[in-house]
Amino acid sequence: MDKGRVLLSVTGFHPQRWYDLLSKDREVILEPEGDGDPSITYAVVWKQRPNLLAGLPNLRAIFSIGAGVDHLFQDPNVPDVPIVRVVDPNLSQHMSEYVMWRVMDHHRQGALLRAQQTRKLWHEPMQSVASDVSVGIMGLGQLGRTAAKALLGLGFTVNGWTRRSTDMAGVTAFHGEAGLTPFLNATDILVVLLPLTPDTEGLVNYDLLGKLRRDNRLGGAVLINAGRGKLQRDADIARALDDGTLKEASLDVFQTEPLPETSPLWNHPKVFVTPHAAATSDPTHLVGPMLAQMDAFERGEPLYNLVDRQAGY
Numbered sequence: 001m002d003k004g005r006v007l008l009s010v011t012g013f014h015p016q017r018w019y020d021l022l023s024k025d026r027e028v029i030l031e032p033e034g035d036g037d038p039s040i041t042y043a044v045v046w047k048q049r050p051n052l053l054a055g056l057p058n059l060r061a062i063f064s065i066g067a068g069v070d071h072l073f074q075d076p077n078v079p080d081v082p083i084v085r086v087v088d089p090n091l092s093q094h095m096s097e098y099v100m101w102r103v104m105d106h107h108r109q110g111a112l113l114r115a116q117q118t119r120k121l122w123h124e125p126m127q128s129v130a131s132d133v134s135v136g137i138m139g140l141g142q143l144g145r146t147a148a149k150a151l152l153g154l155g156f157t158v159n160g161w162t163r164r165s166t167d168m169a170g171v172t173a174f175h176g177e178a179g180l181t182p183f184l185n186a187t188d189i190l191v192v193l194l195p196l197t198p199d200t201e202g203l204v205n206y207d208l209l210g211k212l213r214r215d216n217r218l219g220g221a222v223l224i225n226a227g228r229g230k231l232q233r234d235a236d237i238a239r240a241l242d243d244g245t246l247k248e249a250s251l252d253v254f255q256t257e258p259l260p261e262t263s264p265l266w267n268h269p270k271v272f273v274t275p276h277a278a279a280t281s282d283p284t285h286l287v288g289p290m291l292a293q294m295d296a297f298e299r300g301e302p303l304y305n306l307v308d309r310q311a312g313y
Contacts, residue, residue: 003298004041004058005029010065011047013281018044018065021287026294032056042294046281047071053079061303063290065281067091067143068228069307070196083307084293090285092146098226098278099147099191100154102250106189106222107133107156111248111270128217130155136187139194139227140166140173141313143279147191159187163199184211189222195313196228204232209240220247226278229253234265241270252278 005027008019015030022028022044032040036055043053044063053059054077061082064072069085072078105111109125116123135151136159137144145168148158152170160171161183167173174183184190190212194200204225212221223246225232234255240246250272251265257276265271297303307313 003027003294004060005039006294007032007037007040007043007045007053007056009043009045009048009052011049013046013065018283018287021283022291025291044290045072048075050075051077053077061294061297063293064307065283065286067095067279067281068196069313070228070230072307073312082303083309084290084303085305085307085313086281086286087142087305088285088289090282091279092142095143095193095226095279096146096150098252098274099193099224100150102224102226102272103135103151103156103189103191104154105272106218106224106248106250111272115269131157132217133157133188134159134186134213134216135189135191136161136183137171137191137193138183139192140168140171141193141195144191144193147193159183180208181211184208185213187221188213188216188218189224192223192225192227192231194227194231196230197312199312201230202233204237206233206236206239206245209236210245212246214245214247218247220244222247223249223251225249226252229255229257229276234263237271238264238268241268246270248272250274252276 006022008015008028008030019028036057038058040056041058041060043059044065046065059079059081061084063084065086067086069083112125134157137148138161140160140162148160148168148171151158158171160168161174161180165175192204214221237249241249248270252274253276265273293303
């Protein structure tokens, strides 16, 4: 199998580093040479423009450079070829660090202590131990499992919710629609790491947040979303914070990104905002495995970390 050219199409990422690293082993182009360019055998994409990949007769596989693949399915004409998603220890480590940082900040009353500092107030708040706090993770894929393992190491009680039954040592598992409410009722800090699919869009709404456990050692329920922005309803989160359904929130993703300047979440005293930076795709760590998969595929070996088109992730 001859090496064909790689089409690189990324939006929101600077393409040069991806281009330079891919070019060490493959010929890379940024645009097809006319409709039905037969020279393109692989595509490396993030939020490619609609129809860019349609009609490429020799396209063998598509590689998504982000953890989510919902951006691909926004194009109704994505070719019926294998789609490979990013699964990388570096990406998982970044996400785990973010989750631990935000969980620990809420657990150790970080917002309260920062507010006291601005007032020059010397007051020690009551602190609980990690084992008194239940962290519930929605989504136990590679990112969720790595975060769960780290939280268990810190001593937190960890729950997990998935669409289908999934077991993990040390984690109390819930699954499916029947398991969602019991999962939420047993959770003090909710960490959202789900993929975005038609079934999960808007799932983190006011009704869901109202089922979290508020009578706890933290003094209320906490939301952390580092998954996808369209999993949540921004207005519902603001409402939940205003009426006490939520005590605090850490949000890395939003329905509209960048977060509009008019959003009340920017200045909300109970919200910690980060700019979709929990786990950034780093080409230094991701390009090598992509190229290795291309080489192996051309030797007749199967691709791995494939997207289930029916499930959407």
